[in-house]
Amino acid sequence: METDIEIVELLPGRLHQLNFWVGQGFVWRDDDGTLTLIDAGPAGSGPGIAAAVRELGADPGDVRRLLLTHFHRDHAGAAAEVAAWGGVEVLAHRLDAAVVRGEQPVIPPDLSDAPEWEREFHANLAPMPDVPPVKAITDLDEGDTLHVGGGTRVVALPGHTPGSAAYHLPPHGVLFLGDTVANVEGHTMRGIFNVNRRQAGESLKRLPQLDSVDVACFGHGDAIVGGADVALRAVVEALTD
Ligand SMILES: [Zn+2]
Ligand SMILES: [Zn+2]
Numbered sequence: 001m002e003t004d005i006e007i008v009e010l011l012p013g014r015l016h017q018l019n020f021w022v023g024q025g026f027v028w029r030d031d032d033g034t035l036t037l038i039d040a041g042p043a044g045s046g047p048g049i050a051a052a053v054r055e056l057g058a059d060p061g062d063v064r065r066l067l068l069t070h071f072h073r074d075h076a077g078a079a080a081e082v083a084a085w086g087g088v089e090v091l092a093h094r095l096d097a098a099v100v101r102g103e104q105p106v107i108p109p110d111l112s113d114a115p116e117w118e119r120e121f122h123a124n125l126a127p128m129p130d131v132p133p134v135k136a137i138t139d140l141d142e143g144d145t146l147h148v149g150g151g152t153r154v155v156a157l158p159g160h161t162p163g164s165a166a167y168h169l170p171p172h173g174v175l176f177l178g179d180t181v182a183n184v185e186g187h188t189m190r191g192i193f194n195v196n197r198r199q200a201g202e203s204l205k206r207l208p209q210l211d212s213v214d215v216a217c218f219g220h221g222d223a224i225v226g227g228a229d230v231a232l233r234a235v236v237e238a239l240t241d
Contacts, residue, residue: 005041005048007055010215010223015174018052020045022128023074023219026176027056028149028169036148037066037082038167038176039075039219043129046081060085065148068092068137069178070161071099071106072193073128075219080132091146093156094139096163102133107162109193113241118192140165149174155210159200160191166207173214175228180204181235183221188231190239191219201239207232 006019010026018025020041028036035058040049050060066082068090069075076092079100083090091097098104111119140146142156150171157164157180167176179191180203194200207213208229216228224231 005045005052007052008223010217010225011172011174014172015215015217016052016056017217017223018049020048020074022126024217025049025075026217027053028174029056029058030148033058033062035063037063037088038217039069039178040066040078040082042074043077043081043132045078046084049078049082050085061087063088065089065091065146067146067148067152067167067176068096068100069166069176069219070164071096071131072161072179073131075178076100076131076134077129079134083134083136089138090134090136091138091140093154093163093165094141095158096161096165097137097139099161099163100131100134101137102135106131107195109195110197111193113197114192114194122193155206157200157203157206159196159198159203160194162195164200164203168210168213170212173212174217175207175210175213175215175232176217177219179219181207181216181218181232183216183218183224183231185221188221188224188235190235198241201241204236204239208236 025039149169
C-alpha cells in the first residue's frame with residue numbers, strides 16, 4: 001500500500017515528520033539504524049506509517065519504540081496497529097497510558113475558559129475514530145531517561161491532557177511537544193482543547209528552562225528547525241492567563 005502520508009525531512013538521515021490527515025508524528029533514527037516513532041496519528045494510519053518507514057529506506061522491523069505525547073485520537077489512534085507489528089515498545093506518561101490501555105476514561109477538553117474561536121473550532125471538528133486500546137504500554141514519569149537520541153528526557157507537561165509529555169533530546173537539541181504548543185501558519189501558540197487550560201499554561205512556563213532546544217516538533221504545524229528556544233520563549237511571554 002502506498003503511503004498517503006506526507007514525509008518532511010527535518011534533519012537529514014535523522015529526523016522526519018509524518019503529516020497525517022490530522023496531526024503529525026515523527027520518525028527518529030539512531031546511529032545503530034533503529035527507529036523511534038513519536039505519535040502514530042489517527043486510527044488507520046498504521047499501513048501508511050509502515051510505507052513511510054520503507055520510503056525512508058528502513059523497515060517497520062527497525063522500529064523499536066513508539067513514544068506517545070498524549071492520549072488524543074489524532075496521536076494515539078494507530079498505536080495498536082504499530083504495536084501489532086511486534087517488537088515495538090509503546091511508552092507514554094503513566095496518566096495517559098492508563099487511558100490508552102482503556103483503564104481510565106477519556107477526559108474531554110474543558111473549554112469553559114477557552115476563547116470563543118477555540119470553542120467554535122472544537123464544535124466543527126471532523127469526526128475521528130476512537131483510540132483502539134493498547135494493553136501493553138510502558139509507564140513514564142517526569143525525569144525518566146530513555147535510550148534514544150543519546151538520552152531522551154521525559155518532561156511531564158500536564159494540562160492539554162493529564163499525562164501530556166514532551167520528549168527532549170538534549171544532545172541533538174530536539175524537543176517533541178505534542179499539543180502543548182502548536183505552530184499554525186507560522187504562528188507559534190499555546191495548545192488548544194486542553195483538559196485544564198490554566199495548568200497547561202503553567203506547564204508551558206517550564207519550556208524556557210530546558211537547555212539545548214534548537215528544533216521543536218509539534219503535533220500540529222510546521223516544526224521549527226533552528227532557534228526554537230526563541231519561539232517557545234515568546235509563547236510563554238505572550239501568556240495572558
Ligand atoms: Zn491533543
Ligand atoms: Zn492533536
